[in-house]
Amino acid sequence: MGHTKSRDPPLWENQHPTRSSLWQFLQIINKKYGKDLNSYQGLYDWSIDSFPEFWEEVWAFTGVRAVPLASKEDVKLQNGQASEKKPFRHVVARDAPMFPRPKFFDGCTLNFADNLLYPRDAPDADSPALISVTESTKKTISWKALRDKVLQLVLAMKAHGVKPCDRVAGFLGNHADTVVAMLATTYLGAIWTAVSPDTGVAAVLDRLVQIEPVMLFADNGVEYNGKIHPSTAKTREIVEALKELKAVVIFQTVPGEIDTTGFKVARGQAWTHEGFLQSTPPYSDSPDLQGSLRTMFLPEHPVYILYSSGTTGKPKCIVHSAAGTLIQHKKEHVLQCDIRPGDRLLYYTTTSWMMWHWLVSGLASGATIVLYDGSPFKPHGDLTMPKLIEELKITQFGTSAKYLSILEQNQAQPLKAGIDLSSLRAIYSTGSPLAPSTFRYVYDAFPKTINLGSITGGTDIISLFGAPSPISPVYEGEIQVKGLGMAICAFDPSGSKVQDGEPGDLVCLKPFPSQPVGFWPQKSIALPPVSGADSSILKLPQYDAAKYESSYFETFPGVWHHGDFVRFDPVTGGMVMLGRSDGILKPAGVRFGSAEIYNVLLKHFATDVEDSLCIGQRRESDTDERVVLFLKMLEGKQCTPDLKARISSAIRSDLSARHVPAIIDECPEIPITTNGKKVEVAVKQILCGMNVKTSASVANSECLDWYRAWAQKHEPVSLS
Template identity: 55%
Template sequence: MTISMESTPMELWRHPEPESTPMFTFLSHVLPPDAPIFPRPDFFAGALLNFAENLLFPENVHVSESSTAIITATELDGDLRTTSWAQLRDVVAGFVSNHVESVVAMLAASTVGAIWTSISPDNGVSAVLDRLVQIEPKVLFADNGTIYNSKSWSSIDKVAQIVKELKTLQLVVWIKNIPETQWQLHHLEPRNSVVMTEYENFLSSSIHEPLRFEQLPSAHPLYVLYSSGTTGLPKAIVHTALGTLIQHKKEHKLHCSMDSTSRLLYYTTTSWMMWHWSVSALACGSTLVLYSGSPFKPHRYLSLPRLLSVLKVTHFGTSATYLTTLEANNIYPSASLDLSHLQAIYSTASPLPPSTFSFIYKAFPSHINLGSITGGTDIISLFGAPCSILPVYVGEIQCRGLGMAIEVVDPISGELTPGEDGELVCTKPFPCQPLTFWGPSGGDKYRASYFERFPNVWHHGDFVRINTCTGGLTMLGRSDSVLKPSGVRFGSAEIYNVLTKFFGSEVEDAVCVGRRRETDRDETVSLFIVMGEGHEFTSELCLKIQQTIRTELSPRHVPTIIEEATNGIPRTSNGKKIEVAVKQILSGINVQTNASVANPESLTWFQTWAANHN
C-alpha cells in the first residue's frame, strides 16, 4: 500500500543505525504490545495513507493507462460502458445503483478525506432516512432512476422527500442513470440552501489541477455502513481507511489470487458490504464489472452467465439464493457457454446448501474454486474465506481468514468447544474492527453489540462449527434475531416502525422473525400481529401491510407469512419482546420456557402454530 514514510525497506536494510529510522519505528509498531481487542487498538499507528490513491495507483502492479478499469453493465442487452484507468483517475452519501459513477463519487470523497455512505435506490424513503438522518450528510449523489426487471423506475419523488428531510444537505448531484427519463431540476423545489446540479456539469466545474490525495491517519473514517436495526434505528458503523484497505487487499490477493489479469463481477447493490469489498479489487489492478438490474434479464437464467462469458470474467460473486435458483431450475451454463476463463465463484449472504456445492461443479467449469464465504457488514470483510490452493469440502467454507483468530465457544460458558457447534468469536485484534458507531453514544453501542456477551472477545452472533480435520467452517445460522432473507440483513425494528406509522390503530402489537428450518433453502420473513380493539384480521389488511412495507422499505422486507397471534406476543418480565425464542420455535428448535417469560402461553401458541405449519 502507499504509505508516507521517509525510508524505504532497502534504505532501512542499508542504514548504519536502522533503529533510528522512521521505517523501523513503523514496522516495529504494527500493533501495541499486548493490545486488547477492546477498546479498539490502532494498527500501524502513525502511518499516513489515502485509500483512493491505493485503488487508483496500485503499488507493484502494472496496468496500462488505456486498459479497462471498470465495465458498467445493465440488464439491457449490449448496454456496456468501459472506463479506462486513465479516465478513472479524472460529506458524502450516495442513493445510487452499481455503476461507474458511484465508484467515482466514492473515490472522490475518500481522496479529500470525506466519509462515504451509500444506499441502493430500491430502498424506500423511510429506510433511507432512518440511516442518513443519523449521519447528516452534506453532499448527496442520487440516480434519477433505475432499471429493474425490464422496467424503468424513477427516483425523483423519493429523492425529493429525502432532500426535504436532510437538513444538513448543501449539494445534490444528479446522475442520469435512465437517459430517457424526462425530468427537470427546478421541479424538485429544494430548500434554498441546497444546490442542485447534474453529474456532468459537476465534473466540468472542477478546477483542472493535479489530483491531490490527502494523507490521513490509519484510523481515519472511510465508510459508514449500517446494522440491521433489530433494537431501533439501524446502527451506523464507521470503518477505517487502513483497516478496510489492508483487509480487502489480503483477501483479494492472498485468498482469491487476484491480480491485474483478473476481472471481478460481484452481483451486489451499493447498500451491501460486498460492493465495498469488490471495489477494493482495483488495488490489485483488477478490472471491475459493475452490474445493475435483475440477474434474470434479458436471457432468463442465463443472463449473468452470458455476461460472464462475453466479458471473460475470472471471478464471479453472488448470493447463495441465486445459485440455488439455478440448481432448482436445472440450469447448466457450461453446456452452452464458454466459461473456460472463470477461475472462482464466491457465494455469501446465507449458507450454501451441500447439494448446491455438487451442482456448481457440474453446471460450471470443474476447475473453479467454489468459495462459500462469511463475514459481514460489522467487519466489512471475511471471517471465513476462500483459498485457491486448498481443497473444497461439500458444505464447508474453506478456511479462517488469514490473521483472524476466530474460534467456537459454548453459548453459555464461553469456553472453547473444538469440533462442536457454538458461537463464533474472534479472540485477538484485527485491522478491520469498526472505529466506532456513529453518534454521541456510539462507543457504548459498539461495546454492547460485540463485547458484552463474552469478556475480551468479539462475539459475532453466528452459530458455527469448525471441522478439526479440514479446518473448514459450517455456518449454522444467526444466533440472534436479525432477519436475513436472500442474504439481505435487516432488523425487525424496521418492520415495527412501518406498522406503527401506518397501522398504529389497527395493529396493537407484533413480532417479526425469520423462519429457516433444516429443509429450507432460504429464510422466510414471518410477521405475527395482535389486532387492536375493534379491528379484525383480514386478508385485505395483510395485503395492505405487504404493499406498504414494499413501498417504505424494500421488496426484501416484505413478510411472506402474516398471521394473527391470538395469544399475544411473548415478552420478558420487563416488557421486552422475545424474538429469538419465537425464531427458534418456528425453525424447529426445541425451546424451554423459563421464568423470564411473562406470558408463557404465548410461546405455547407459537409452538402449536409451528407444528401445524410444518
C-alpha cells in the same frame, strides 16, 4: 496441501497450488522467519501466533502505499508515487486488547482512494479499470479515464466546501458514476455512505438523518427487470429531510430529462452532474494539480459508514477506517482469492451491501471490476450471469447463496447450454449459508476447476471471518478456511471454547485491523497529540465507547461476539454456518441453527417450497421452546398434510427427531431486509409475544401483520 477427509472426498482441489500468490507469500514467511510451513493451516496458525508480523508482511506483500507521519510537506505524494523508505509503522502491540480498539499502523499516513487509483501493480493506463453493465448497456472506463473523472469531481466537491470527515451520501445503483463519487469523497478524506435506490424513503432516512450528509449523489432512475423506474420523486423527499445538505447531484443513469427544480436543499441547490462539474474551475490533468489535491490521513481516519440491518429499531451507523478496510480487502483479494492484476472481478451486489465495498477494493489489487446493475435474470433468464461471464471473460464471480439456490431449483445448466466459462477461476457466495446440495449443483453446472468459496463476514467488519483458499480443498457444505489473521473459534453460552465438531457462537479472540472505529454520530472531533504534523489532516472523530463495547463485547467480555452460530469440522478444519446466534433454536435444550432446516428443504423439496422461515417460539407461559416452520410454496403447489409429513420425515432422517418442527404451516410471504436477508429475529419476537416496532429496514414489513395474526391465533392454552 490440506486436510484429508476419508469419508467424503473434496469437491475440488487446486491442481497447481504453488502457482498462487498465497503459496508465494508462505515461502516468504518461511525464508524470513525460519519456518517450514507447507499448508494453509500452518500459515494460519502462524498468522494468529505472530499477528503483528503477519499484518506487517501483508502490508508489504500486497503493496499498501503510505508515507511516514511527518510535516505537511512530507505527506504529499508526487504523481502517485511514494519514495522508498525503511519501515515506518508500529503495526500493533502484541498484547493489545480488542477493546478499546487498538491502533494499527501507527506512525504512517495514507490516502484510501489513492491506493485504489494508483495500485502498485496497476495495469497499463489505457486498459479497463471499470466495466459498467446494465440489462441493456455496457460501458468501459480505462484507468486513466477513471483517475481523470475522480480528480475532476474532487475539484468540484472541494469548491463546494466538502472537508475531511464530512459525510457524503449516494442514493445510487451499482455503476461507474457511483465508484467515481466514492473515490472522490474518500480522496478528500470525507466519509462515503450509500443506500440502493430500490430502498424505501423511510428506510433511507432512518440511515441518512443520523449522519447528516453535506452532499447527496442520486440517480434519476434505475433499469430493473426490463423496466425503467424513475427515482427523482423519492430523492426530493429524502433531500427535504436532510438539514445539512450543500448540494444534490443527479446522475443521468437512465434516459430522460433531469428536472432539478423543486428540490429543497437546505444550504445549496440541486445540480445535474454536468452542471455541477461546470460550476467550478476547469480540470487539468497536470501532475501539479494532482499533487495539490492529494492529502494523506491517519490509518484510523473514517472512510465508510455502513449500517446494521435495523430490523427492530434504528440501524447503527458503523464507521470503518481507511487502513483497516484497505489491508483486509487486499489480504482477502490477493492471498485468499488469488486475484491478480488484470483479473476481472464481478460481484452481483447493491451499493447498500458490504460486498459492494469489497468489490470496489479490487481496484487496489490491479483488477478490472465489473459493475452490474439490474436483474440477474434479465435479459437471458437463468443464463444472464453465465453469458456475462463468457462475454467479459470474468475470472472471479461473486453472488448470494439465494441466487445460486434459485439456479439450482430451476436446474439451470450453463455448460450444457454451450456457454464458455473457461475464464472463470472462482465463484464466491455469501449473504446466507450455502446449502450442501447447492455445492454439488455448482460443480455439476459450472466448471469443476473453479474454487467455490462460500464466505462469511459482515457489515460490522467489512470483511471476512470465513474465507476461500486457493491451496485448500472444498468440502460440501463447508466454508474452506478461517481467514488469515482472524483468531476465530466457537464459544458455548458460558464463554468457554467448544470442541471442534460442536456448535457454538462465533467469536474472535485477537484484534484485527478492520474492527470498526465506532458508531456515528460521533461525540466530538478531536486532535490527537502528534507533534510536527499538520492539524488540518489529523482531526479524528471520537466515538461513544460504551455503545461500541455493548455491541460487540457485552456477551463475552473482551472477546468479539459476532452473532453467528457455527461449527468447525474436526477433520477438515472447515466452517459450517448454522444461522444467526439470536435465531438459535433450543427445543428441549438442544441448540441448532435454522440453516440446518433450510438445507433439508432445499435438498429434498426445492420443487415444492419456494422459501421458508424456521423460528423458535417460547412465550412466558411456555415451559419449553417449540420450533415453528413456515413455508412459502411455489406457485401451483400446496402445503398438504402429506407434504408436512414428508418434510418431518426428511428432517428426522437427515438431522434427528429433536430437529423436527412442532408446527409446519404455510405463509404468504417471508420477511426480508432491504439487502435480501431473512428477518428471523423480528418474527421470533412476534411469536414470543413481544411488542415489536419494526423499522423500514424490513423491505416487505407489511407481511409481519400476518405473523402477528398467526401468533394470536396460536396463543397458549390456559390451564386455569
